[in-house]
Amino acid sequence: MIKVDENYPAQGAFTDVLYGSRDLAPAFPYRHVNLKQNVDPRQQFDILPELGRGTFGTVFLCRERDTGLELAAKIVPCKKKKERTDAIREIDIMSCLHHPRLIQLYDAFDYENKVYVILELVQGGELFERVIDDDFVLTEKACAVFMRQICEGMEYIHSRNIIHLDMKPENILCLTKTGNRIKIIDFGFARRYDPDKKLQVMFGTTEFTAPEVLNYDEIYFYTDMWSLGVICYVLLSGLSPFVGNNDMATMNNVLQGQYSFKYSSFDAVSEDAKDFVRKLLVRDGSKRLTAKQALKHRWLTKTAQNTTELSITKTKLKRYVIKKRWIKAVNTIIALRRMGARIDIDLV
Ligand code: PIT
Numbered sequence: 001m002i003k004v005d006e007n008y009p010a011q012g013a014f015t016d017v018l019y020g021s022r023d024l025a026p027a028f029p030y031r032h033v034n035l036k037q038n039v040d041p042r043q044q045f046d047i048l049p050e051l052g053r054g055t056f057g058t059v060f061l062c063r064e065r066d067t068g069l070e071l072a073a074k075i076v077p078c079k080k081k082k083e084r085t086d087a088i089r090e091i092d093i094m095s096c097l098h099h100p101r102l103i104q105l106y107d108a109f110d111y112e113n114k115v116y117v118i119l120e121l122v123q124g125g126e127l128f129e130r131v132i133d134d135d136f137v138l139t140e141k142a143c144a145v146f147m148r149q150i151c152e153g154m155e156y157i158h159s160r161n162i163i164h165l166d167m168k169p170e171n172i173l174c175l176t177k178t179g180n181r182i183k184i185i186d187f188g189f190a191r192r193y194d195p196d197k198k199l200q201v202m203f204g205t206t207e208f209t210a211p212e213v214l215n216y217d218e219i220y221f222y223t224d225m226w227s228l229g230v231i232c233y234v235l236l237s238g239l240s241p242f243v244g245n246n247d248m249a250t251m252n253n254v255l256q257g258q259y260s261f262k263y264s265s266f267d268a269v270s271e272d273a274k275d276f277v278r279k280l281l282v283r284d285g286s287k288r289l290t291a292k293q294a295l296k297h298r299w300l301t302k303t304a305q306n307t308t309e310l311s312i313t314k315t316k317l318k319r320y321v322i323k324k325r326w327i328k329a330v331n332t333i334i335a336l337r338r339m340g341a342r343i344d345i346d347l348v
Pocket of ligand 1: 094122187
């Protein structure tokens with residue numbers, strides 16, 4: 001059963017001015033999706049070459065046969081019961097999130113021990129890959145434009161009573177290779193907030209994880225806002241505020257909540273931008289800005305933004321992204337070896 005959302009295609013003209021390009025109408029109207037059991041998705045969709053791999057699994061380009069509509073298909077192997085319940089939870093959460101800053105769900109299938117999640121197609125790649133491109137001029141204004149959209153997405157997610165719990169740069173994709181529009185992906189860790197239940201979790205990427213998660217304390221919407229503070233710090237400087245030599249060291253740094261702006265990358269960064277980060281990287285979650293408050297912060301509302309290029313930041317961001325690529329490659333090899341694959345690497 002597919003319900004068309006009445007909000008379609010309600011997208012603001014205001015954002016056209018703000019983000020510098022037209023807010024393209026979505027490729028399809030918002031839909032309410034139920035997981036289809038024992039229906040072969042390949043009868044409706046052609047699964048095409050791989051688009052990318054992440055902690056979330058493998059995503060392929062895909063095309064709906066009847067309409068020719070191009071989409072993305074995330075295929076999740078579900079041999080174990082937990083894998084299936086996790087996939088079902090994610091689909092359930094995604095099916096009620098209808099917003100232009102969030103990747104949209106198109107369809108879902110549970111077929112032969114795999115869950116197929118059919119998603120909106122975005123082709124601009126990861127945000128950080130885009131900002132280190134030689135053609136991209138990284139300015140404080142650009143950082144503010146990205147952070148504003150991330151906060152808009154977060155405000156919506158929280159308004160629907162959901163906590164994302166895995167906000168990190170890899171989960172922010174660009175809509176196109178040239179525009180400045182982003183989409184938040186990966187709701188694999190997302191949880192519905194229930195005030196009657198104490199919500200504690202043990203996951204996330206240490207570098208971006210809030211102290212309350214590492215302490216196994218109660219989590220709340222503010223847990224995402226800490227991660228947004230870390231993302232913003234990295235975007236402005238190319239440095240990661242809490243990263244240490246190993247996971248344990250990083251964890252300690254996060255728990256102490258100590259970080260500094262005393263690096264040359266920050267020389268060109270405005271006091272407003274630092275104030276924004278400062279108000280998110282607060283150990284006491286209840287004192288952090290909410291997404292709604294963040295959107296009202298001076299840094300995200302002022303029109304006179306600094307448009308000088310953050311060149312030290314860009315050099316450092318390149319290093320940061322290249323290091324992440326290596327870590328990802330090594331993790332992929334480890335995972336493949338575990339699966340018993342033979343790997344031949346050509347070292348040219
Ligand atoms: C695309 C293109 C691409 C990756 C993705 C979508 C991934 C989306 C995604 C969405 C989720 C999730 C994991 C991955 O849990 O390169 O159109 O909700």
